[in-house]
Amino acid sequence: MTKVYGTGTYDFKRHRVAEYPVDVAAHIAADKPPDSFPLSNAPNTITLTEIQRDRLTKIAAANWLKSSDQPKKPFSPELVKEIYETEFLVKGGRKPVPLQRVMILEVSQYLENYLWPNFDPETASFEHVMSMILMINEKFRENVAAWVCFHDRKDLFKAFLERVLRLKDQVQADRFSIAEMTNYLVFMINAFQSFY
Template sequence: MTKVYGTGTYDFRRHRVAEYPLATPADSKARDRLTKIAEANWLTSSDAAARVKELDPDLVRKIYETELLVKEGSKPVPLQRVMILEVSQYLENYLWPHFDPLTATFEHVMSIIIMVNEKFRENVAAWTCFHERKDAFKGFLERVLRLKEGRELSIAEKTNYLVFMINAFQSLEDEVVSRTILRLASLKSWHSLSYGRFQMELCLNPGLIKKWKRMIKKEPVKGGGSHLDPSTTVEVMFVRNLIEEFLEILDSQSIANEEVFEASGG
């Protein structure tokens, strides 16, 4: 008989759960619409190893907007939904095999970001499925680095994006990750420093002066002979933009909290 919590003497030492019969995980999963979608599109078995269908961008968009995108609340992802998609191997069997750096939609890229973050949360190998398509993975990371260009992300999306970048920077031992991510920590990023700070850093690190001059000589040149504006490159502006975005969010939250405090008569 299914055990019903909330009856009898209350035990303060026990974590309180909802006061209705608890469905087993298998029952909940069987009824979940995500499981049905997975069975129809990417779940494989020993009897039908080739049942994975072609990519449906509308399906990826629908799953992202209805199951992965958080529109209110403080949590960046609906964890139960993400866990179901992870168990069904949404990333390995559908998102990644059909990923094309040139045609992938915003929702496709963000879905991969969220699924990779979930693997890190569960402490399982996150990058393994990408090793067989190293060139495509490089294209994926390039899409990630430019994902915010011309688009405003929600707070939840910005959080998921930042968590992914943290996970990537903490995975530099993986070759497919490091060869793209390390560019963001190269000497080129010093182009984003103010002139005074740049001069101070060179004075404190005189050994870098020759390296800096050699790097400048190797930079691409325009038709007229002048060097390209370094501020247009992702290597220069990525970390700076992240920091500026973080400070802007802090300022906006501080202003919002002050307005709430004043409205409450505090």
């Protein structure tokens, strides 16, 4: 994207903080289950069949998908923590969060149907708040309305933003990985750009 200001021209690149290629051979060699394999070869694409077969879609159907006929389980902070640790948490290095895992959760409306309706600013865990940050960042990446789901609980939106602002101070400095810090910063940029 190129913008012209005054006498200069500036090129801005949209950062892709939530993707990196996955080595299929490593998954096969490690005897990982088929639902943990990466999805399609292109990092920014995913097919309907891949979404339907994925383990996260089955979790969504049992817990928050409104289109599912299954009875929904009650909210579980442990499930939020498990999803964060298995799908979002990047240990070591400078790898970002796997984009395809975030995309599947976005398609299943994880933020709208599970994270936000069950958000409590007093009791929400670090994983809950960071999961919300990641899902909002994904909405911005996909250029879809990121703040719409917050309209039904407007009274808590300010508390959510305050919780995000305090998040960095509440955890140990070494708790934030590079990927978490990057996504935190991207969220802050997206939020401030939305409010002008």
